Amino acid sequence: MGQPTHAPKDPDWWRSAVIYQVYVRSFADGDGDGTGDLAGVRARLPYLAELGVDALWFSPWYLSPMKDGGYDVADYRAVDPAFGTLAEAEKLIAEASGLGIRTIVDIVPNHVSDRHPWFRAALAAGPGSPERELFHFRRGRGTHGELPPNDWPSQFAGSSAPVWTRLPDGDWYLHLFTPEQPDLNWAHPAVRQEHEDILCFWFERGAAGVRIDSAALLAKDPRLPDLAGHPGPHPFVDRDELHDIYRSWRSVADAYGGVFVGEVWLPDPERFARYLRPDELHTAFNFSFLTCPWDAERLRACVDTTLAEHAPVAAPATWVLSNHDVTRTVTRYGREHTGFDFAAKAFGTPTDLALGTRRARAAALLTLALPGAVYVYQGEELGLPEAELPLDRIQDPMHFRSDGADPGRDGCRVPLPWAADAPYAGFGSRAEPWLPQPLDWTSYAVDIQRRDPHSMLSLYRDAIVTRPVFGDGPLTWLPAPEGVLAFARAQGVICVVNLSAAPAALPTHSRLLLSSGPLDDAGRLPRDTAAWLRA
The missing domain is CATH 3.90.400 (Oligo-1,6-glucosidase; domain 2)
Incomplete structure (x- = not known):
């Protein structure tokens, strides 16, 4: 194992960080070929610094045939030529660090590409x-x-x-995923050693952390028994052998001052918390919050359950509204069923984007007021809706492997709009983007939103810069009318979110710090609106 290249200035940064997910293929196209790349990201680093994020999580940028958006990795130590080079990745990590932004890389340990x-x-x-x-x-x-x-x-x-x-x-x-993604045998010592070496490889290049894809799927029952009628532990989900793997990984991360965030989809809070014990993963994604409907009672229960399950292991919660796999928040909140379920996605679902946008703005303030770390998926800060793509342009294997029943995940992966008057909304200069942008995409462009103090981008920027006023103390619920969430944090700052059908009176306060929309003429908080108050 190599030696750490540098010691972090704040070893606990990850406990309360705002982390921005970059899906490289759709972020910014630096060479004009229609595919986002590392050059595009490097050119947009000032934007990310202006937004105020603490770290960037990059979806896989490794050499890949792209049968599953880069999650089919052919070489973990090489950058795919579509994105750039390893040297450019090293420059990106260093340049981001120079702006005070750390880098989290994505490791896919359950499977490799069939080209590996x-x-x-x-x-x-x-x-x-x-x-x-x-x-x-x-x-x-x-x-x-x-x-x-x-x-x-x-x-x-x-x-x-x-x-x-x-x-x-x-x-x-x-292959639990596509045929082009054969599962590795994690009972083999060579598989374990290879991945520990990969961790060292990226930590030595300045990565501050690692996101672990499908973290609960690696270990398999060696007998490979049928699932139907199988007694005892699940044959390939959340097996106890996983914890020994992650304890070994933790020793590697500790040597470099690195951190982990696991993609752990589990319904059992106690089983989930086991991954967050002090000698295992630092954090894991809170998918119960992401999938929770826009409902005050259920959101409060979700927050309480999340904080309670993290408390015994002293791990910070992570709060996520969207990512590269789920329907975008603005669209989800504008539908009759506002939660998220892979099985419930469908083409042509009626959506009220004005309602969804109002709720997404309020959800942003709710999320950023909670104790722990927050993940923001690219375009979330622009209020981008889910795009419905022409059937002949869909590339996601989820769509094809469902015989077309599932629209797939491409709708949340459409390339970002940067400049309203530029070709392809400023994503790239020459070639059409790898996924088509909707005709109204330019109305969400960064350059337009930057000039509008009431835009979604301005709200996110203001909220992220204001967020430290909450401190890192606990959350205390305050009395509130039915359908209204109100809580205080240790610094004497209050968050109020009105999910009821009528305007709500604000608690006693000395100052309105920020709101997701204007108060009404009586100074009340309208429905589907949130506010931060100085008590």
């Missing part, structure tokens, strides 16, 4: 070879091995999409 050298070697080596032990190869069931080894469902489209692919030599291999 390990998998190519496994295919060439044949059945029973040591090379195949790095993955999950099995003979099939049935008289001639013609049936898959078990009944496991896909993580993309349920049981309708197979998770086993048969090779001409008779072996089947496991």
Whole structure:
């Protein structure tokens, strides 16, 4: 293991950070070829510094055939040429650091690309070879091995999409996602060692943290039993063996002052909290908040449950409204069903964008007032809605593996609008973007919103710069009418969110610090509006 390149000035920065997710392919196109790249990100670093974020989380930028948006990695130590070079990634990390912004890289440990050298070697080596032990190869069931080894469902489209692919030599291999993403065998010591080396590789290049994709899926029951009727622990989700893996990872991170955030989708709060014990992951995404409907009672219960499940392990909560996998907040909150569920997405769902935008503005202030870290997905600060793309332009495998029932995730990945009067809304200069931008995209452009003190961008910028007034103390709920959330933080600052049908009187206060919309003529908080107050 190498030595740390630098010691962080604030080792606890991650406990209350505002972290901005960059989906590189759609952020900014520096060379004009229609695909976002690292040059584009570097050119926009001043924008991110102006926004006030503490760190950037980059979705995978590694060498990849892009069968699943870069989450099919062929080489963890190389940057895909579509995005730039490794040297450019190192420059980006250094330049961002110079602006006070840390970098979090995305590691995808459950699977690799079928173009990865390990998998190519496994295919060439044949059945029973040591090379195949790095993955999950099995003979099939049935008289001639013609049936898959078990009944496991896909993580993309349920049981309708197979998770086993048969090779001409008779072996089947496991892929919980697409066939181009074979699952690694985490019971093999070489797999564990390789990933610890990858962590060192990026920490030595200045990365401050690592986001762990599909963090609860790595370990598999070695028997690979059927899921239906299986007694005991789940055969591939949240297995106890995972914790030994992450304890080893934590020792690597501690040597570099690095931090982890895990993508952990689990319904059991106690099981979830196990990943956040002091010698495991630092943080994990709070998906219960992301999926929660716009409802005061359910949001309060979600906040309480989240804080309670983090308290025993002294880990900070993370608050997330959107990411590269879910329907954008403005659209979600403008629908009849305001929560998020992969199974409920559909083309043509009626949406009231004015209502959704008002609620998204209030949700931004709610989220940024809570204790812990906050993640902002690119374009969230612009109030971008979900884009409905022409069927012939959709690229997401989730759409195709559901036989078209699921619209996929491309609608939240459409390239950002930077300048209203520039080609392709300023995303790039020459080629059409890899996903088409809606005709009204220019109305959300950064240059327009920068000049408007009431824009979504101005609200996010003002909220992020004001957020430190809350301090890092606990949250105390205050008496409030039904449908209204009100809480105070240790610094004497109050957040009030009105989710009721009528205007609400504000608590006694000395000053209005910020509001997501104007108060009414009587000084009350309108519906679907939030305010920060000095007590």
